[in-house]
Amino acid sequence: MKNNLQIATLGGGCFWCTEAVFQEVKGVEKVVSGYAGGHAPGKPTYREICSGLTGHAEVIQITFNADLISYEDILVIFMTTHDPTTLNLQGADKGTQYRSVIYYHNDHQKLISKEVLKQIQNYYDDKIVTEISPLPVFYEAEKEHQNYYRENSQQGYCSYVIAPKLSKLRKLHADKLK
Template sequence: MSESATFGGGCFWCTEAAMKELGGVQSVTSGYAGGHTEDPTYREVCSGQTGHAEVVQVTYDPEVLAYDELLEVFFATHDPTQLNRQGPDVGSQYRSIVLFHDETQREQAAAYIDALDSEYDDEVVTELAPLETFYRAEEKHQDYFEKHPNDAYCRMHAAPKVEKVREKFAAKIGEA
């Protein structure tokens, strides 16, 4: 049995690379969600006019990896206090967002976000919204970090997130 979770925490290349490290993750797909434009392109999303965020959809085995563990990794690999930005990426398409698939995910994410507020000096601004439609990003954006590990952006931004997951969540890596 598989379940899905959808997160946006800046550039989807970074979030995808971090999530793929976890045991129990069956697939991670980069895409767009949370906006109003049907079947948007990368260029359209980057314009900031579609309302969509760059997100990843994680398909996972809940017998191996729980949703709250995905939330833990998601929040550990981006700054949820940054409004409409992560690192060098600026715009609403890079906002921190959890798109829930059902009421249980909504409740778990809301509780997690509430608990996080006490850990930061600044307010956690992560958006919590129902997933309406997920649009798969163009093929060149899938597995980007794997395909381009020496790309300057990947070395500077994705690689540190992958390393953080490997160090902080080593027990969750390799579980199958």
Template structure:
């Protein structure tokens, strides 16, 4: 089967990108902006909260190796889908939890994944399913940010590293690189 795309917003894109970089069957992860009204937004504009965009990742994946549903289950495992317009200390609509399906089949699977996630939560899941919108690639310095800056950036050490560790522990069979 041909490679497919998945577009997900789960707070800071550095966190989500770092997790999906490790997932077997995901060939590329790109950080960017989606769901707003400003063409070609900058990071500064998006962080200001006035463009309507979410920080998101676009995944290229092989559905013969990992299903879209499995990607969504990982997505719900590594962020808090019960926080409206925030993830931890990152607050604003740019940090919302959202899924941007690329097909009616992905939309149906997104609804099913939200229902599965709701069973695991003791608060309502607020993740939205939003229409696919223009995708704007984030600035180069945001791509593979954790890989390059993670060990020296305090935010990464405090926020990204624990999420990545949680993912690696729970999804060891899905890792591209097995821990030594």
């Protein structure tokens, strides 16, 4: 089977959570945690991002094989494993760095993003506030933020915040898992 590799860039709160979710999805080749969408010059650091002053969001870049999973399916998983109705808030994580955002890479992704959000809205009582924007510069996060859940699953945040998201993923999207 040929590799039809594509990239999706998504922010749904803490990147440790979204990274852990997509590392379990069939067709996903690689997930890289990082930052995008800010206004501060130069490559931001985690500490700067956490201040909320740079304007960057914590995001992940997903490299996926579109022959095995579609961009639409990636977005449906994304939209159902975080709360896309809370502005700059995911659980206890508050600030613009935790906003719900889809950064599209081309016009086709933009079109699919808008369509998926329109369809998903029917499943939520509150209005979806997920931002859809063209991909700005993506900055890879520091090494200690890559594969975070896999390397720190016993840590408190992982047990209380990430593990329930993974349970939701496994329940809602069992057919899409590795």
